[in-house]
Each structure stands twice: as structure tokens, then as C-alpha cells.
Amino acid sequence: MKKPFLNFYCAMALVVSVIACRQPVPKETAGKQSSDSSSQQMPVPKDTGYADVNGLKLYYEVYGQGQPIVLLHGSFMTIPLNWSHIIPLLAPNRRVIVAEMQGHGRTRDISREFGYEAMADDVSGLLKHLKVDSADVLGYSMGGGVAFQMAVRHPAQVRRLIILSGTYAHDGWWPDVEASYAGINAEMFRGTPIQKQYDSLGNDPAHFSEFVKKVMSIDLKPYDWTAAVQQIKAPLFMAIGDADGVRYEHALELFRAKGGGKMGDIHGLPQSRLAILPGTTHIGMMQRTDWLIPMINEFLDADLTAPPPTF
Template sequence: MKRSIFKAIAGALFIAAAIPLAHAQDAAKSAYAEVNGMKMYYEVSGSGDPLIVLHGAYMNIPSMGKIIPMLAKNHQVYALEFQGHGRTNDIDRPITYANLADDTAAFMDAVGVKKADVFGYSMGAGAGLQLAIRHPDKVTRLVAASTAYDAEGFQPEYKAFIPQMSVEMFVGMPFAQEYRKLAANPDGFPALVKKLIALEHEPMAWGTDVNAVKAPVLIITADADVTTLEHSVALFRLLGGGAMGDMGKPLSASRLAVMPATSHTAIIAQPELLEAFVEPFLKDETPKGMFQ
């Protein structure tokens, strides 16, 4: 049973990593920034207010798919590749959500972006949430697609799977070969897997910190996600959401969206639906009710 869960998750990761890069992304400008001892690879596309895009674990800019060029229609998108991912080199340091957030803040300083909207998916969403906690002056609005704020919010099947993770499980998967195509160190995949497994064991209980976040947050979750729906609702309530509208008070600045018939890795494969949630939030647009 546990092995079949692993095969399903690993296969889904490969599918996510294999999402083709949209042709519009070919116009992006690429560069490296010196960030905390790394040469961090990034791409800039579009024009408008800055929007930082943060990818998930085992991913890179291409595997984020069409959502980047779609967002670039209305924003200047800065898509970066985290430590040990894509074309960014690994360093002698663990991968933690705090480190990822601090790297993002340092990246913004390096490229001259004082404050920006942020879109994060999976691990990138956790990094975005930590960015809003640790560097609140840098985040205007945050889109957090498929994230947790407490380890107790993961689905029971996933919590049972985490202790079974091993480097050997991942190095034989097809996306291990995909890693070599872009990696600064083509032989660095086992070391990356070891760090990402350690990240899964990182203590996560951010409730008090999340409750203090001032930036509006759009939580996007799948109805069959790695976290429970109850956890996403609890996160929404921590951010001030969940009260009744139409009672004369303004709606919460934060929002919650649930994608139907969708698993964790299928979120990023639906860019049109994502864009339909993200753009009104970033523009601070809300549907008008009959009492308005």
C-alpha cells in the first residue's frame, strides 16, 4: 500500500515536471543574481507591477508551465529557481522554508524590487507564506496555491508516507533524469532529494505567525489536495476570512478558492482557472452582491 502511494506521488511529480513551457515564455529575459552564496537563475517577462513566482519542490521555471506567460500579460513577472533547483546551484546549507523565504527577500534586493505581489505553488507557497511572515514589508499580496501552515493539516495518507521517503525511492524516477538537463550540477539530484526529504520533516506550526500577517492572501487549494480542506479553511480563518457577507461590513481582504476534481499536482496544470482566481485578487476586484 505504501509503495503504491509512493508510485502515485512520484508519478504525479514527474507529470508536473514534464509540463511543457509555453511558447510565450521564449521572450523572457534570463539572468543570474548573487543570492546568499548562490548564483540564482531567474527570468523576467511582461510589464507592469512586479510579481514574484515561486515554484514547487523538484520543479523549475519550465515546469510551472503556462501560468507564467499568462501572468506576464498584466505583470512584470520575476520567476526564480530555488537552491539546487533548475539552473541555481546548491550550497552547503539545508533547504528550509525560512531559508527559501530569506533567499527570495535577498533576490528581490539583488534585482531592485522593493515590494511585490507573490505567487507560490506548493513548496513555493510555503516559502511565500514565510516571506510574508519574515519580510512583511516586501509582500503586497500573496497567492498561496496548495500549502499548509501546520504539519497536522496534511492528509493522513501523506503523513504516513513521509517517514517512508528515501533517496533511493526518488533517484530511479524519470524526473531524476529531467533534473540533469538544466542542473548546475547534473549529479546533484541525490543531495537535493536528501534535503527535500529533510524539509518534509521540518517542524511546521505557524499559526500564531500567520494570524499576524497583514498582506492579503489568496489561498488556492484542490478538493483532493495534499492538505485537508478543513486545514485550508482554518488557514483562511486565521487570515480573517470566513465571515458572512451582505451584512454591511467589507469582505475579508484574504480569499479562499477550491479547485474541483483536482489533485495536488493537477493545480498547476490548469492555468486558465488559476488565472481566473489570481487576476481579480491582484486587482482587488470583488463580485458585487445585490445589496451593494
């Protein structure tokens, strides 16, 4: 019998299946607000294509206009699986850039090991391809690791950094979560939207098992970017759930290094922020749009040099 934590990605597949079942809006009505704000439909992208970066043809889509924000998906995800309910909420006021990382979705795999650093270099190349000098960067789970590396390796391209349920060291996960990664295999995804999108968006179905192994490989070897991440200059907003896979202490350690851990009424507010969402799991984080989107917008739009309010 499988231990409960080995069903982690099976549960994720069930959650994303709900998102994937939302039907795309017809082109002639795309972009119009739904009468139900909780079920807004995907707008039509303003631009799609492939960026030639580091030997990879990186698939991307661009929505909306305004200050650019890059969304970096989690393991095994695609643009529709990870972002179909997020893009409609951000695109009305921002230029939303989304990409599918190496081997995911419409981005074909290449003979290169999976690595957070390499994927961050790919995102950097995408921004250059789009002639975007600097952008806000938001990463979820695996994408959080990519986002951390973007800010470490390409700091001039990152204006503000948002990490949702991501880690900057392998032991940032609860020990049982980290231990579960060795048990993740392709059979856990058979018949799920994750496998169906892998098969239908252009990658070779015969290599699905190899793909799963490659994705998991980045979390089966130790990594620790603590020193480099603590030196990131970009303001940071980190959010985890109170029932997440990320240890509270891991998030708190970084927040303290970024100026947190002091009473703001006495010392002033730090430029960076931390949120621990109640009743929220790692997978459930992406369903908390009613909480996350207002916090994200406020963080991105805030004058972080302003003094705290006085009473």
C-alpha cells in the first residue's frame, strides 16, 4: 500500500483536471468579463511563439499590456493546467508572459539535464527575445526555484520576485515530502490531464516515463542557494500554505534575511513580504486566487520606499 504522501502528484492531477475542464471562450467574446468573477475565461493571447534559447525552442504566450510579469509553472504543468484561472485575473492590468519549461507542454525536450539554473537561463533568453529589459517574476513550486535562480543569475531582469510554495534549498521541504520524491513515477499519472497534455501537445508519448524521471531528478540531488538568495536585491513576496510542503522555518529564515522579523511600527516596513495562508495545502495554493491576486497586485504596485502609516 502506498504511503499517503506518495499520492501527492495524483492529487495534483485531480486538482488541475478541474481547471483544465473549463472551456475556452470563443474568440469573438474573448477578453470580456464573465458575469461570474470566480469563473473568468481565458483571453486570447496577443502573441505566441517559440524563442530559440540555449538550444531549446521555448514555447511562450503573451497576454494583456502594462508592466510585464512572467509566470513560471510547477513540475509537470503546462500553461493551461497551471495558469488558466490566473491569467484572466492579471491580464487586464499587466503584460502577462507565460512559458512552458524544457520538456513541458509544447516545449520539446532536448539532451540536457533538468536544472533550475538552466531553466532560469532559458527564461532570461525569452525576455531578451521579447525585448523586455525587466519584469516581475512569479514562480510556483518548481517555478519558484526557477524564479529564485532568475533573481540570482539575472538580477537586472527581475524587478520584483514572487514565490508561491517554492524552496531555495532541498531541505526547505518537510522531511517526509522530500523523502517522497524518490517514489514518484509515470504510473502515478496514467490517464490524468498531466499525461494527456504531455501526449497531445507535441512531446513523444513513448518518452513520458523518461520525462517524469527527468523532472524529478532536480529534487533528488541536494541543492542549497541560501547565501545567494539572501543577497537578492529585488523585493520578495513569499507565500506558503499552513499545510504546505514547505517548512515554515524555511520561509521565515529568508524573510528575516530580507528585513523581516521586526515590528514595523518601530522599525518601518521591509520591502519584502511573507504570507502563510490558512487552511491551504501546496496544491491548494493555486486555488486561493481570491486571497493571492489582491496581495500580489498590492505588492507589485506598492511604493516600497514609503514609510509605514502613523496613527
